[in-house]
Amino acid sequence: MADQIINLTPHDMHVYPPDCPDRIEPGSVQPIAVIPPAPAEMRAPLDKTRIRVESPLTFNGAEIPVNVVQHHGSSNLPPPERGVWFVVALVVGLANPDRRDLLVPDEAVRNLGGSMIGCRSFGLPYGGESRG
Numbered sequence: 216m217a218d219q220i221i222n223l224t225p226h227d228m229h230v231y232p233p234d235c236p237d238r239i240e241p242g243s244v245q246p247i248a249v250i251p252p253a254p255a256e257m258r259a260p261l262d263k264t265r266i267r268v269e270s271p272l273t274f275n276g277a278e279i280p281v282n283v284v285q286h287h288g289s290s291n292l293p294p295p296e297r298g299v300w301f302v303v304a305l306v307v308g309l310a311n312p313d314r315r316d317l318l319v320p321d322e323a324v325r326n327l328g329g330s331m332i333g334c335r336s337f338g339l340p341y342g343g344e345s346r347g
Contacts, residue, residue: 218298218299218300219298219299219300220250220299220300220301220302220318221253221257221293221299221300221301221302222250222251222252222253222301222302223252223253223257223258223259223292223301223302223303223307224252224258224259224302224303224304225252225255225258226252227249227250227251227252228248228249228250228252228302228320228333228334229246229248229249229324229332229333229334230246230247230248230249230250230333230334230335230336230337231244231246231247231324231333231334231335232244232247232335233335233336235324235335236324237323237324237325238324238325238326238327238329239324239325239326239327239332240326240327241326241332244324246333250302257291257293258291259289259291259292259301259303259304259307260289260291260307261286261287261288261289261304261306261307261310262286262287262288262289262290262310263284263285263286263287264284264285264287265282265283265284266282266283266284266285267282267283268280268281268282268283269281269282269283286306286309286310287310288307288310288311289303289307289310289311292307292311292314292317295314295315295316296316299316300316300317300318300337301316301317301318302317302318302319302320302337303317303318303319304319305319305320305340307319308338308340309340312340315339317339317340318337318338318339319337319338319339319340320333320334320337320338321334321335321336321337321338322334322335322336323335
């Protein structure tokens with residue numbers, strides 16, 4: 216039975232072949248898979264708490280606010296389910312180290328302007344052995 220992959224990010228996840236270059240003209244390489252986003256109510260935004268506000272940075276005459284924040288993972292993640300993987304943003308994956316079912320885009324593929332348009336693989340952000 217094939218694994219189920221649910222994309223909890225707000226955009227299509229384009230997965231390119233392993234030999235795809237790091238930068239491509241969009242449309243020049245066909246993805247091996249396109250995983251559509253789950254419905255909006257399933258999305259996994261990062262939960263965070265603002266601890267305090269620091270002094271702003273000044274750059275080119277503009278003051279830029281600096282907040283000290285603590286990330287809590289996502290309270291909206293579905294419960295783990297055998298054979299089901301959830302694609303999330305890297306920061307969501309890193310903020311949920313106890314989850315062994317979260318995938319993050321790895322080996323980024325970018326357009327010629329440098330914006331990420333997909334990946335060549337998925338990463339397991341928890342740092343342990345693969346799930347069995």
